[in-house]
Structure formats: structure tokens, C-alpha cells
Amino acid sequence: MPATDHDASAKHAILETAQRLFAEEGFEKVSLRMLTQEAGVNLAAVNYHFGSKEGLIDAVVGAYVNEVNAGRLEALSNAEAKAGSKPLAVETILDCFMQPALDAVRRSPLTEKLFFRLMGRCMNDDRGLRGMPEAAIKGFQDVLTEFPRALQAALPQLQRNEILLRLHFTVGVMIHALMNTDVLQCLTGEDDLGALTRDQLLAQMKVYGAHGFTGPPLPLTPTP
Amino acid sequence: MPATDHDASAKHAILETAQRLFAEEGFEKVSLRMLTQEAGVNLAAVNYHFGSKEGLIDAVVGAYVNEVNAGRLEALSNAEAKAGSKPLAVETILDCFMQPALDAVRRSPLTEKLFFRLMGRCMNDDRGLRGMPEAAIKGFQDVLTEFPRALQAALPQLQRNEILLRLHFTVGVMIHALMNTDVLQCLTGEDDLGALTRDQLLAQMKVYGAHGFTGPPLPLTPTP
DNA sequence: GTCTATAAAGTGATAGAC
DNA sequence: GTCTATCACTTTATAGAC
Incomplete structure (x- = not known):
């Protein structure tokens, strides 16, 4: 922690408030005025600390995406080490894929409901990978390599096409369930x-x- | 068709353009300036014909929701009539649930990809049922009554809770798949x-x- | 029914004082 | 690092002429 108490406190307050408001309203609907007022910081602070509103969104989303994808890869790696040469059960693979996304709530200051909404928004493809740091893109590519590989080993009767498609469906299940826990x-x-x-x-x-x-x-x- | 050629042409142009832009960008991101310019009508025409931007959104969404839910209920009713007293297969019930949402593309002026995006946005719970006409709400309630009933008959080992939850998951699959056909x-x-x-x-x-x-x-x- | 003009309020971003 | 003041622009909606 460098310098005075004030150094990081504004940045921290912005990040915490941003997570909550992004979860509640979505990235686009949150204005910097709304955000800074609720965080108790100056309007210009967001641009000072994050460069732009986009920069703030990328910081919030990137942190979660990095953590979740790293957790997924680690869980899969551990499960495969434990299983030896035998292919993993599909349910085990899906556990490695889903659990880290839900467990990240522990490092979040948000309530479970709000955290799930934010996670659902982060997993939505709609904003693409624009502005994500390289590490996040790498993690994404690794997940999209390792999990289809493990699933293919568990389900040799399926084409690679079908594996990817059903993984896509599975992401849809997660996003919709996380975004609508109140309905659930x-x-x-x-x-x-x-x-x-x-x-x-x-x-x-x-x-x-x-x-x-x-x-x-x-x-x-x-099939040829 | 009442009166002159001009009567409905502006309204019609707005509706067609709105469908396309809503599909591409989402409801919030489309401004009335963008929309009216692209439709070749005056900025004030939207408020004249639909009361407000919200009114236009409701008109677009409501038309699709009505058509799809009516189609679902009709398909389920037909399938049950054909099956007699035997419970339907789960796959048959899901066919009744999914097919109408995809088939509605036939009455749409949009390309398949854009239509799917619009349908996915319509199925998203995010905007709730605000402003929907009574008929649309009724159709929604009927779908959420009849389909769980048919599924319960097909899957007596499941609790009603689980039926609803898995139907919710299924909606998530549809939304995500429809919204991201390009990824697919x-x-x-x-x-x-x-x-x-x-x-x-x-x-x-x-x-x-x-x-x-x-x-x-x-x-x-x-279980008690 | 269509148009122009404009109201009233909101947006992200930034220059410059402290 | 924080603040005020402001720029430049966008948004929806509407009053009133034609």
C-alpha cells in the first residue's frame, strides 16, 4: 500500500460500487454520475483511475474472468491428475467448469444474488473480448481448448462439433440461471x-x- | 387498409426497421434518431404512432411473444390429442416448446440470424412483462401452466420444483443459442x-x- | 398525418485550479 | 490525487405550423 490512505481508497470505492451497480443495472445503464455519487467520490475520479468508463468495465469484468478461467483450468488439471489415465466422468468435467464461477462469490464483496447477476453478465458474449488484457484472452482460449479435449475423451461417440455445441448450451444454462436467481x-x-x-x-x-x-x-x- | 397509402406506410416502415435494429443492437442502444433516419420517416413519427419508445418496443416484442406462446400451446394441445391418454415423450414436449419460437422466422421480414437474435432478446426476462398487453400475459401464464403439467406426466419421478427448474435451464439454452448463432x-x-x-x-x-x-x-x- | 424546432435532461470526457 | 466547471454531444418527448 503506497503513500497516504487516500491513494487507493477512491479507486477501491469505485470498484466496489461499480460491481454492485453493474450487477443490478447492467454495464450500459450505469452512468458515471450515478456511480461516483453513490461511491462518494468525484466524477472525474473514474477517468483518472481507469481512463474511461470502458476501462472501468474492463477492470471489473477482467478480474472475474481471469479468476474464474484460472480456477476452471486448475480444477480440471487436478481432476485429471487424480484420475490418472482414465477419462473423467462428464459430471466431473462440468463440475470443474461450473464450480469456479459460483465459488468466486467468496472473494466478492457482493451478496450472492448480485454476484450471480454480475457473473452472468460477464459470461455473456455480447461485449466480446474488447479491451480484455492478454492474460484474460489466453485463459479463454485455454478453457476452450482443454475442456473440449476432456469432454471428447469422455464422450468419444460425439463429433467435435457436437461437443462444442453442447458446451455452448451449457454456458447458456449457467448464464440464464445465474442472471435470474430471483425467478428460481x-x-x-x-x-x-x-x-x-x-x-x-x-x-x-x-x-x-x-x-x-x-x-x-x-x-x-x-461422417466420411 | 384505410385511407391513403401514406397512412400505414410510416408505421410499417418503423416496425420493420425497429425489428432489425433491435435485433442487431438491443432495445436500449437503438435511439429514435437512428431508427427514424434509417426507416426514412420523421423523428416525431414514433411518438405519434406508438406513444413512446417503450410503446414501440412493446409492440415489437408483444407481437412475437403472442405468436410464439400461442403456437406452443396449440402444438402441445395437438400432440396431446394425438397421443390420447398416454403421456407425451419429453422430446415431443420440448419440440412443442421450441419449434414455434424458431418457426416464427417465417412471418418475419428479418434474416434468420437477425430474427434469432431478436427472439432471444424477447425471451430474456430482463425487461419483465412491463407494458405487455393482457393477452400476452395470459399466454405466458398458460405456457407456464400447461408445459409443466405435461412434463410432470412424462416425468413422474421429478418434483414440481425440479420440473420448473429444468424448464428454466432449457430456456437458457434457447436464449443463448439463438443470440449467438454466429458463434455456433x-x-x-x-x-x-x-x-x-x-x-x-x-x-x-x-x-x-x-x-x-x-x-x-x-x-x-x-420429501415428507 | 407529417413536419420543424426546441425543450429539458442526460451522457462521457477534460482542462485547469488547488 | 482531488475538485469545479464546462464542453460537446446525445437522448426522449412535445408544441405548434402546415
Whole structure:
């Protein structure tokens, strides 16, 4: 921690408030005036510390994306080391893929509901990879290499095409479930005691996804 | 068609352009200036014909939502009539749920890719049901009654909770797949000939969803 | 029904004092 | 590093002429 207490406190306040507001409203709808006022810092502070609004978004998204993708790769690597030469079960692979995204809530200052909304927004392809640091892009490429490889080993009857497509479907399940936990709790928990826990949601997504993956092949390209 | 050629032509031009721009950019990002300029009508025409920008969005979304939900209910009703007293197969029920959303492209002036993006945005819960006409709300409620009922009959081992949750997951699959067909074609079709057709996408989503649904129960509430 | 002109408020970004 | 003041621009919506 360099210099005075004030050095990083504004930057920190901006980051914390940004996470919450981005989760609640989405990146576009949050104005710098709204954000700085709520964070108790000056309007110009965002541009000073992050260069622009885009820079702030990239900082928030990049931190989560990096952490989650690193966690995914590490989990997969550990699982494969433990399994030796045997291919992993699909459900194990999906656990490595999903768990880190949900567990990142522990390092987040947000409530679980808000964190899930932010994570869902981060996983949405809509903003692409614009402005992401190189490390984040690398992590993304690694995930899109390692997980299809592991899945192909577990499901040799599927074409690579189908593996990628079903992984894409699985991402859709995660985004939609994370973005709408309030709907989920409304649908699944009749009363307050019935609220869906993080572990329950994870288990349900894993079962649904793993069984979806093991559906019969439907070749997308003619087998020669 | 009442009165002169000019009566509905502006309204019609606005609707067609709105569909395309909403699909490309999202509801929020499209400004009335952009829209009216591209449609070749006056800036004030949107407020005259639709009351406000919100009114225009509701008109575009409502038309698709109505058509799709009506199609879903009709397809399910037909399938049940044909099956007699036997419960439907899960894949048949999902066909009734998914097919109408993809088939609506036939009554759309958009290209398939743009139509899918618009449909994905319409299916997103983010804007809620604000401003939807009563008929649309009714259709929504009916879908959320009839489909869980049919699925429960097909999958008696699942709790109602789980049925709703897995249907929610299935919606996530559809939204994400429809919103990102370009990614899909990039992932699945190596060359231009390999591009994913509408029928292929539907078949893949059906297999993935149907097998996800038939995964083992994971009771969310303790069975008494 | 269509148009111009404009109101009223919001946006991101920045220069320059402290 | 923080602040004020402001620029340059955009947004939706509307009043009133034709």
C-alpha cells in the first residue's frame, strides 16, 4: 500500500460500487454520475483511475474472468491428475467448469444474488473480448481448448462439433440461471425455507448438463 | 387498409426497421434518431404512432411473444390429442416448446440470424412483462401452466420444483443459442457448407434438453 | 398525418485550479 | 490525487405550423 490512505481508497470505492451497480443495472445503464455519487467520490475520479468508463468495465469484468478461467483450468488439471489415465466422468468435467464461477462469490464483496447477476453478465458474449488484457484472452482460449479435449475423451461417440455445441448450451444454462436467481427462488422455493442454495443450484445444473451431454450423437457434418 | 397509402406506410416502415435494429443492437442502444433516419420517416413519427419508445418496443416484442406462446400451446394441445391418454415423450414436449419460437422466422421480414437474435432478446426476462398487453400475459401464464403439467406426466419421478427448474435451464439454452448463432456457425461449421441449419439447431437443443430433463431427481425440498 | 424546432435532461470526457 | 466547471454531444418527448 503506497503513500497516504487516500491513494487507493477512491479507486477501491469505485470498484466496489461499480460491481454492485453493474450487477443490478447492467454495464450500459450505469452512468458515471450515478456511480461516483453513490461511491462518494468525484466524477472525474473514474477517468483518472481507469481512463474511461470502458476501462472501468474492463477492470471489473477482467478480474472475474481471469479468476474464474484460472480456477476452471486448475480444477480440471487436478481432476485429471487424480484420475490418472482414465477419462473423467462428464459430471466431473462440468463440475470443474461450473464450480469456479459460483465459488468466486467468496472473494466478492457482493451478496450472492448480485454476484450471480454480475457473473452472468460477464459470461455473456455480447461485449466480446474488447479491451480484455492478454492474460484474460489466453485463459479463454485455454478453457476452450482443454475442456473440449476432456469432454471428447469422455464422450468419444460425439463429433467435435457436437461437443462444442453442447458446451455452448451449457454456458447458456449457467448464464440464464445465474442472471435470474430471483425467478428460481420464486419457482422452486414455496416459502423462505425452500430458497435454492448455491450448492443445490450447482448440483441441478450439473445433472441437467451432464445428461444433456450424454444424449445420442446427431452428426452435424456427414461422417466420411 | 384505410385511407391513403401514406397512412400505414410510416408505421410499417418503423416496425420493420425497429425489428432489425433491435435485433442487431438491443432495445436500449437503438435511439429514435437512428431508427427514424434509417426507416426514412420523421423523428416525431414514433411518438405519434406508438406513444413512446417503450410503446414501440412493446409492440415489437408483444407481437412475437403472442405468436410464439400461442403456437406452443396449440402444438402441445395437438400432440396431446394425438397421443390420447398416454403421456407425451419429453422430446415431443420440448419440440412443442421450441419449434414455434424458431418457426416464427417465417412471418418475419428479418434474416434468420437477425430474427434469432431478436427472439432471444424477447425471451430474456430482463425487461419483465412491463407494458405487455393482457393477452400476452395470459399466454405466458398458460405456457407456464400447461408445459409443466405435461412434463410432470412424462416425468413422474421429478418434483414440481425440479420440473420448473429444468424448464428454466432449457430456456437458457434457447436464449443463448439463438443470440449467438454466429458463434455456433464458427464453432460447428468449418467451412460455409457446414453452417448450422435451423432444423439442426432445433434437433440438437431438443436432444440436449430432453436428456437433461431425464437426469435423476435431486429433490429440492425434503420429501415428507 | 407529417413536419420543424426546441425543450429539458442526460451522457462521457477534460482542462485547469488547488 | 482531488475538485469545479464546462464542453460537446446525445437522448426522449412535445408544441405548434402546415
